Amino acid sequence: MENFMFKSGTRIIFGKGAEKTVGEYVVKHSRKVLVHYGGDYLKEFGILDRITKSLEENGIEYVVLDGVVPNPRLSLVRKGIKICKEENIDFVLAIGGGSAIDSSKAIAVGTKYDGDVWDFYSGKTEPKSALKVGTVLTIPGSGSEMSESSIITNEEKNLKCGIDCELIVPEFSILNPEMCYTIPPYLMSCGIADILSHLFERYFTPTKSAILSDHLLEGAMKAVLEVGPRMKKEPKNYDNCSEIMWLATVSHNGMLDAGRISDWGSHRIEHEISALYDITHGAGMAIIFPAWMKYVKHQNMELFAQLATRVFGVADEEDKDVVVEKGIICLEKFFKSLGLKTTLTEAGVPVDRFEEMAMKAVGDSECVGRFKQLKKEDIVEILKLAI
Template sequence: MLNFVFKNQTEILFGKGQMSEITSRLPEQAKVLLLFGGGSIKKNGVYDQAMSALAGVDVIEFGGVEPNPTYETLMQAVTTAKEHDVNFILAVGGGSVIDGAKFVAAAYHFDGEPWDILVKGASFSDPLPIGAVLTLPATGSESNGNSVVTKKATSQKRAFSSPTVQPQFAVLDPEYTYSLPPRQVSNGVVDAFVHVIEQYLTYPVNAPLQDRFAEGILQTLITEGPKALSEPENYDVRANVMWSATMALNGLIGQGVPQDWSTHMIGHELTALYNLDHAQTLAIVLPALMYAQKEQKAEKIQQLGKRVFDINEADTAVQIDKTIKAVQDFFEAMLVKTRLTDYDLDEKAISAVVANLEKNGMTALGEHGDIDLEKAAQILGLAL
């Protein structure tokens, strides 16, 4: 097991009615920027519950944060926050809104071009504190310091991470997910699944507890994910999916183990260029990447097959191929397509993605740093 330091500062308020607890977590004389997305929270009652919980608190609203939040929109939110001298951000929505809140928090006091936080790793200080009300379980952003932002002007999707922008608290009420469209449910389950895979499917370092944690999350998602589509108002199913998505990327299962993240990096370019849903890009890339990297990942792919999918073949090659197929079949069962051609993309998209990877310095991806531009093109070719 590798050395690590682990601390998760986010207080999780899980279950029905936990929205009522948020006011007690705000600073004195709070002036809150309420950040949200396209307006679904005003249709499903979450907005009304939030405003009821914030009665007596000075609230400034900013809506319109997109799926795959854009730098352009978030800079408008920064301007609004500064104009009203806010001292706290409450993100109400899914991972995109929470990611956006982290960027706004970091940019608020930043002296310079805030895009540098994402492309140059520029340091920032005194970010605004953040709370989150989760409505779409997927990214785990509610209890980590990660943020991904897209700049429309340059077709770049870049990330930054800092514990200083990790939410102080997060409300996880499974009832808030009842009204999600099936596409968002599917995407959320696939996203959480791949988050686990990025931290699990590398090479063994004698970390059995992390492996078992990861496998437990994967098994839960495989079991409960399809039920979330067929039983949208089953509280227990929604609770299990929500908690699995949080646990997938709150830092716990990634401690002391190598991590990959090449599926995400390649997928980010597909989103930046073609506006595909984040989970759609992951479903395209991961099976092909597993096949292209099956020698490097052989031991963990076999373990994944045995422990998660109950595949037990004496022949190693058959075991590996059946496991990769099982992953692809799971994505398809969650109604997320797994081929570039399913999204009307062809060889031209491969060239464009590889060019963007080069532009963004993503030329040595994976746990071994061995996924260069040529290997990335090979992976995308397998995904056609």
């Protein structure tokens, strides 16, 4: 097991009607907030009204900034920063899924900085201070409601980059599983794929001994495989929604990879797909992860076979290559059962810019990923397997 530090700084308020209490938690930090969100469904289903009513009941002044879209845009982040500086706002309340939360986190670090917020995401410098952030989660999957991560898209440069910073870990996150009732089936499927991708990134590790986290990750994966189909059949079943919402949070709050090195190569590859072609992140992960597995499986066949037998129920046999291949097929079938595509061609993604995507994925480094370090030529081969 590796040395590690673990800190959970986010208060979770979980359950029915929890969003009605948001003002009670905001008022502990601020009297003037930016409410940041995207999606007409928040108004249509009365979610925004319930939240702003709670703010008003607690004497909190607020300014609204909507317009968040999947793969949140740098231009909107800059707009939010300008508002916060002009209005002397000292807290950002995100309402939505990962895009709204990541955008809010970017606004939080950008408001306390004299330069351009993209400096952080391009690696030019690191944040030294930030506004505090709270969230009301409406679309599970990203895990951003309890993580130190934020990923945004620079639409001018077709780049999707992220930061990890303790300053942007939310002070609180409100999780009401009833919010899942409003999510279109496709977006829910993308969220489920995103949850699995976060678990896989942690599972495939160069760390030699991490028995406890192996089993924790495998248990979470098995829960996703069990609850995912139930969500498709009964999207408004409260218990199913509860399981998915909490799975999404736990899979990305740092607890399950304590003591092990995570990979994140697949995410870097997918970011270039969604940056160029604006597909939903979870949909991209459903395409990239099977291709990545096929390419890197010989790095640790025992671990891949362990996944196949323990999680996907593949019968063990002497030929590990067969066991691993059956496991990957099971994963592809699971994604397809959710209505997701597992190839670039099926998803309508062009296949003529692989060299450019690989170059951007690697950036200034020689390689990405820790389970198997991937150079530009490796990424191109993975993209070819994803065709």
